[in-house]
Amino acid sequence: MGKNARKTSLYNAKSTNKPALSKTREESLATTSDVLGKKLRNFPEPTKTPEAGNAKVISVVNQKGGVGKTTTAINLGAALAEVGRRVLLIDFDSQASMTTGLGIKGTALREQYGSIWYLLNDSEAKLEDFILKSSVPGLDFIRGHEDLAAAEAAFVSEIAKEHKLRKLLAPVLDRYDVVLIDCSPSLGTLTVNALTASNGVIIPMECEYFAVLGLSLVKKTIQKIKENTNPQLEILGILATMFEKKTSHSREVLELIDKEFPDEVFDTIISRTVRFSESTVAGVPVTAYASSSTGSASYRRLARELIARGGAK
Numbered sequence: 001m002g003k004n005a006r007k008t009s010l011y012n013a014k015s016t017n018k019p020a021l022s023k024t025r026e027e028s029l030a031t032t033s034d035v036l037g038k039k040l041r042n043f044p045e046p047t048k049t050p051e052a053g054n055a056k057v058i059s060v061v062n063q064k065g066g067v068g069k070t071t072t073a074i075n076l077g078a079a080l081a082e083v084g085r086r087v088l089l090i091d092f093d094s095q096a097s098m099t100t101g102l103g104i105k106g107t108a109l110r111e112q113y114g115s116i117w118y119l120l121n122d123s124e125a126k127l128e129d130f131i132l133k134s135s136v137p138g139l140d141f142i143r144g145h146e147d148l149a150a151a152e153a154a155f156v157s158e159i160a161k162e163h164k165l166r167k168l169l170a171p172v173l174d175r176y177d178v179v180l181i182d183c184s185p186s187l188g189t190l191t192v193n194a195l196t197a198s199n200g201v202i203i204p205m206e207c208e209y210f211a212v213l214g215l216s217l218v219k220k221t222i223q224k225i226k227e228n229t230n231p232q233l234e235i236l237g238i239l240a241t242m243f244e245k246k247t248s249h250s251r252e253v254l255e256l257i258d259k260e261f262p263d264e265v266f267d268t269i270i271s272r273t274v275r276f277s278e279s280t281v282a283g284v285p286v287t288a289y290a291s292s293s294t295g296s297a298s299y300r301r302l303a304r305e306l307i308a309r310g311g312a313k
């Protein structure tokens with residue numbers, strides 16, 4: 001063993017808690033197939049630039065809060081932008097945590113003008129005039145606003161209220177490859193709007209037993225949307241989040257959802273890591289904040305899986 005090689009191995013031996021960089025990538029990621037002892041899967045690097053225009057619209061939905069919807073919208077969006085997709089994010093939650101997560105804070109966050117709430121209420125306003133650029137090239141967004149919370153009551157007597165977002169988005173679909181809508185933790189008017197405007201749905205689900213029970217409610221809502229406002233809507237996948245490799249509970253929950261919804265569970269799993277909250281505070285996607293972290297690697301893998309499944313171009 002040469003002098004340098006020994007130095008390297010000593011260095012690795014000392015830092016046992018911090019895996020060497022290469023280990024933090026693909027091969028050490030938890031995946032559904034790995035955890036459940038199935039044949040391992042791989043998703044190819046999407047090299048081709050998709051045909052321009054006609055964006056796929058995807059809602060990130062779960063009526064439960066704190067399951068990773070916003071984290072998924074931001075980081076899947078950033079990962080898709082990294083592979084050359086033009087991505088538009090819509091913050092459709094009155095908590096506006098996606099907007100915060102992209103670095104907009106303080107008074108700018110409270111400004112109603114230019115937010116999605118403003119756009120929903122001013123029939124003259126055009127969405128394309130209020131698109132903001134994030135710090136990630138190719139990743140654009142429309143701000144959320146706390147007044148979105150009033151949507152339920154405000155739109156109650158409007159005709160075709162379910163189609164408001166679909167109409168707003170229609171003129172910009174040619175500019176993007178993917179539009180991701182970060183939904184609020186409810187299945188009310190806003191989420192119905194998002195689902196009516198979408199081609200597909202991603203359902204992030206915390207690896208926790210009670211979360212499984214909530215899934216049937218989301219699926220019922222999707223079925224109703226298909227019957228009433230958007231027959232083409234499809235479930236692109238259920239995404240296991242906050243997965244803990246070391247606990248048997250996480251694995252049991254994954255087994256359960258895989259048994260109930262075998263065709264829908266993403267092979268990619270998002271493990272629990274503090275990097276996500278840290279990157280939110282920093283106001284950038286985790287793919288930019290900690291580019292070589294497992295969190296970044298999982299969302300990059302999710303982007304490849306989604307493209308391989310045909311959910312995104």
Ligand code: ADP
Pocket residue numbers: 064065066067068069070071072097185241242243270271272273274276277278280
């Ligand atoms: P939702 O939009 O469904 O309410 P968020 O994406 O905002 O959920 O996540 C809720 C909180 O959990 C946030 O503080 C976020 O940073 C954190 N979080 C999200 N995903 C993970 C994860 N995989 N591991 C650890 N923390 C996470």
Ligand code: MG
Pocket residue numbers: 066069070071093097098182183
């Ligand atoms: Mg959220």
